[in-house]
Amino acid sequence: MSQAGFTAPLRVLLGPGPSDVAPSVLRALSTPTFGHLDPRLVAALDELRAMLRTICATQNEATLAVSGTGTSAMECALVNLIEPGQVVLVAVHGYFGARIAEIAERCGASVIRVEGAWGRASDPERLRAAAHGQHVDLLALVHAETSTGVVQDLAPMRKLADELGAMLAVDAVTSVGCMPVGIDANRVDALWSCSQKGLSCTPGLSPVSFSPRALERIAKRTRKVQSFYLDLQLLLDFWGGAHGYHHTISSNLVCGLHEAARLVIEEGLEARFARHRTQARALAAGLREFGLELLVPEAERLPQLTTVLIPDGVADAQVRGRLLDEFGIEIGGGLGPLKGRIWRIGLMGGGATRRNVLTCLAALKVALAAEGFRVVGDGLEAARASYAAS
Amino acid sequence: MSQAGFTAPLRVLLGPGPSDVAPSVLRALSTPTFGHLDPRLVAALDELRAMLRTICATQNEATLAVSGTGTSAMECALVNLIEPGQVVLVAVHGYFGARIAEIAERCGASVIRVEGAWGRASDPERLRAAAHGQHVDLLALVHAETSTGVVQDLAPMRKLADELGAMLAVDAVTSVGCMPVGIDANRVDALWSCSQKGLSCTPGLSPVSFSPRALERIAKRTRKVQSFYLDLQLLLDFWGGAHGYHHTISSNLVCGLHEAARLVIEEGLEARFARHRTQARALAAGLREFGLELLVPEAERLPQLTTVLIPDGVADAQVRGRLLDEFGIEIGGGLGPLKGRIWRIGLMGGGATRRNVLTCLAALKVALAAEGFRVVGDGLEAARASYAAS
Numbered sequence: 001m002s003q004a005g006f007t008a009p010l011r012v013l014l015g016p017g018p019s020d021v022a023p024s025v026l027r028a029l030s031t032p033t034f035g036h037l038d039p040r041l042v043a044a045l046d047e048l049r050a051m052l053r054t055i056c057a058t059q060n061e062a063t064l065a066v067s068g069t070g071t072s073a074m075e076c077a078l079v080n081l082i083e084p085g086q087v088v089l090v091a092v093h094g095y096f097g098a099r100i101a102e103i104a105e106r107c108g109a110s111v112i113r114v115e116g117a118w119g120r121a122s123d124p125e126r127l128r129a130a131a132h133g134q135h136v137d138l139l140a141l142v143h144a145e146t147s148t149g150v151v152q153d154l155a156p157m158r159k160l161a162d163e164l165g166a167m168l169a170v171d172a173v174t175s176v177g178c179m180p181v182g183i184d185a186n187r188v189d190a191l192w193s194c195s196q197k198g199l200s201c202t203p204g205l206s207p208v209s210f211s212p213r214a215l216e217r218i219a220k221r222t223r224k225v226q227s228f229y230l231d232l233q234l235l236l237d238f239w240g241g242a243h244g245y246h247h248t249i250s251s252n253l254v255c256g257l258h259e260a261a262r263l264v265i266e267e268g269l270e271a272r273f274a275r276h277r278t279q280a281r282a283l284a285a286g287l288r289e290f291g292l293e294l295l296v297p298e299a300e301r302l303p304q305l306t307t308v309l310i311p312d313g314v315a316d317a318q319v320r321g322r323l324l325d326e327f328g329i330e331i332g333g334g335l336g337p338l339k340g341r342i343w344r345i346g347l348m349g350g351g352a353t354r355r356n357v358l359t360c361l362a363a364l365k366v367a368l369a370a371e372g373f374r375v376v377g378d379g380l381e382a383a384r385a386s387y388a389a390s
Numbered sequence: 391m392s393q394a395g396f397t398a399p400l401r402v403l404l405g406p407g408p409s410d411v412a413p414s415v416l417r418a419l420s421t422p423t424f425g426h427l428d429p430r431l432v433a434a435l436d437e438l439r440a441m442l443r444t445i446c447a448t449q450n451e452a453t454l455a456v457s458g459t460g461t462s463a464m465e466c467a468l469v470n471l472i473e474p475g476q477v478v479l480v481a482v483h484g485y486f487g488a489r490i491a492e493i494a495e496r497c498g499a500s501v502i503r504v505e506g507a508w509g510r511a512s513d514p515e516r517l518r519a520a521a522h523g524q525h526v527d528l529l530a531l532v533h534a535e536t537s538t539g540v541v542q543d544l545a546p547m548r549k550l551a552d553e554l555g556a557m558l559a560v561d562a563v564t565s566v567g568c569m570p571v572g573i574d575a576n577r578v579d580a581l582w583s584c585s586q587k588g589l590s591c592t593p594g595l596s597p598v599s600f601s602p603r604a605l606e607r608i609a610k611r612t613r614k615v616q617s618f619y620l621d622l623q624l625l626l627d628f629w630g631g632a633h634g635y636h637h638t639i640s641s642n643l644v645c646g647l648h649e650a651a652r653l654v655i656e657e658g659l660e661a662r663f664a665r666h667r668t669q670a671r672a673l674a675a676g677l678r679e680f681g682l683e684l685l686v687p688e689a690e691r692l693p694q695l696t697t698v699l700i701p702d703g704v705a706d707a708q709v710r711g712r713l714l715d716e717f718g719i720e721i722g723g724g725l726g727p728l729k730g731r732i733w734r735i736g737l738m739g740g741g742a743t744r745r746n747v748l749t750c751l752a753a754l755k756v757a758l759a760a761e762g763f764r765v766v767g768d769g770l771e772a773a774r775a776s777y778a779a780s
Contacts, residue, residue: 252592
């Protein structure tokens with residue numbers, strides 16, 4: 001991987017994202033650039049929107065991709081939905097729930113943060129209690145918490161939002177393409193994601209989707225959205241009917257995401273989700289066989305992101321450094337209070353493969369042994385048994 | 391240019407951006423993705439910052455690239471510099487000056503718009519008069535107005551800003567890589583650009599640069615920046631010393647821009663700027679020889695973007711459609727009040743070549759003739775004479 005002036009590494013991306021990008025997506029990224037108002041680009045955007053609707057299980061007309069990373073998509077959803085003084089209830093059981101609350105505050109909202117344990121899902125009852133019976137404008141939470149590996153069941157949250165008279169905004173950055181997000185089934189009003197995890201593309205174009213009800217609320221805003229770049233009406237004018245100029249979307253990123261979305265649909269959503277579950281089970285079996293403990297109870301565990309407790313006496317940085325330097329494998333460290341306490345192993349999108357599970361286990365075994373950790377079981381054998389049982 | 395599921399067009403990009411991307415940059419874009427916290431990525435960011443400082447002629451430590459298009463970079467500069475209630479004086483002589491004013495208003499500023507003719511530079515005297523002697527917090531303007539093809543001389547604007555006690559913020563979206571921007575020479579406090587014009591990369595990573603004085607003002611803010619995604623302190627934490635996680639920058643875009651910046655420096659800034667001037671003169675000579683009129687007087691004309699008046703009786707859409715369909719050439723139409731009145735022909739970055747000048751003139755001659763416009767002179771001969779005189 002060398003070119004004049006730049007030598008890039010070749011990695012196996014088993015962290016919390018980005019995930020490994022398919023060769024056909026990399027090729028698509030290098031499609032000679034064409035204009036943001038080119039008729040072919042406009043057609044590609046329509047095709048992309050249709051594929052994103054399929055992947056997110058929604059009929060939402062307002063489904064598109066923001067020209068930025070997942071955080072810009074989060075900000076897009078929140079700046080459009082929130083007006084200063086509104087009450088926003090946020091479930092915070094990890095780094096990204098806290099980020100929602102932070103952005104909502106920067107939108108001028110009155111934010112009620114309901115803090116839960118990092119490594120568990122939020123309890124709807126505690127959120128209900130925190131609202132103290134007052135009207136809530138928006139309930140916002142993370143579907144798949146990237147910092148902990150926890151899934152949050154959306155159905156009870158939709159029920160709670162209905163009781164509170166609130167819209168429901170959902171961070172699906174780590175779930176889209178790995179597991180069902182069910183926008184329409186769960187009546188989610190705004191959802192955001194990214195391109196570099198379950199969709200296995202490079203970062204830079206991030207899906208967002210808004211319900212018709214959310215669009216109605218946005219149309220009734222009394223003041224302009226504080227971000228011009230992320231103003232949904234302006235984005236819809238560009239992506240939709242008139243295709244008026246708003247910003248210069250990258251044809252390279254559009255070509256890449258178009259191909260990545262095509263690969264998802266070609267595989268089939270159910271097959272893709274099942275593949276994630278199969279690989280996650282095998283990885284978990286192997287890690288447990290080593291004598292390692294997982295952070296999250298099985299019922300709340302994400303298949304695409306497994307969080308492992310770092311054993312006592314094992315140095316976080318040494319193990320991750322050895323995986324990177326000797327095996328070219330990237331896994332993630334912990335964020336916030338979990339820094340130095342967990343590793344985050346992603347099997348996302350195209351990266352959820354048997355080869356990656358076995359490679360990761362084998363390399364981790366070597367790295368743990370180098371740290372003096374006595375690996376109990378074989379790991380690889382346990383993973384093999386898990387596959388046999390699948 | 392075909393791949394499963396997507397047939398992309400092959401264009402010659404002679405509009406107001408994107409410009410044609412070099413093969414080595416396209417290859418760099420398809421470098422297998424690696425992590426945003428990978429040591430090699432961090433090193434690449436340092437290299438990229440150093441190259442951007444060279445290209446923008448600045449020592450500013452706070453020089454980096456925002457993960458978004460040029461409009462996100464504009465918003466980044468403005469949301470960080472402006473606090474609600476501050477007075478912002480904006481020179482509006484085109485679409486992008488108006489966009490600055492729009493974003494400044496969304497930041498809660500008290501905006502004084504000084505409207506000038508679209509197609510001419512702004513007069514510092516008119517801005518001085520509009521300030522009515524009051525303190526101004528920020529003077530903001532466009533260096534190279536993409537909607538009109540006008541260059542604004544920065545030195546008198548810096549002088550005016552000093553008189554008003556204001557910082558100076560400059561949109562250099564269309565100038566960086568095509569002509570000197572002289573951040574330090576002109577004591578510009580904040581400057582933003584893009585990757586897809588003078589740097590001939592794909593859009594998605596947009597340079598910004600802040601003076602030490604601007605950083606001081608930002609450090610003294612009384613309230614948080616309204617955008618989390620574009621909060622300079624957080625961006626500096628990621629790009630700078632600690633490399634703390636803020637957002638997932640795309641390694642593909644970093645590799646692409648790194649290679650594009652390397653090409654600029656390899657060519658040499660003076661040689662590159664001279665090449666733009668040479669090609670622009672030849673294009674202008676050819677267009678005038680056809681009997682066409684240019685919008686902007688020579689002294690205020692951008693070399694990288696030539697604006698031509700559409701002759702009476704010639705249909706804008708027909709000509710641009712024919713150039714695109716029959717020749718694969720993209721040129722730009724007018725924006726706002728200039729819609730249907732001008733064409734915008736870009737010779738930007740790698741696209742400022744003799745081949746493109748001659749191709750554009752030849753194709754335009756055919757397209758004009760098809761519209762019944764009687765082309766007066768040869769055009770190609772005039773361009774050749776211009777080269778001979780260079």
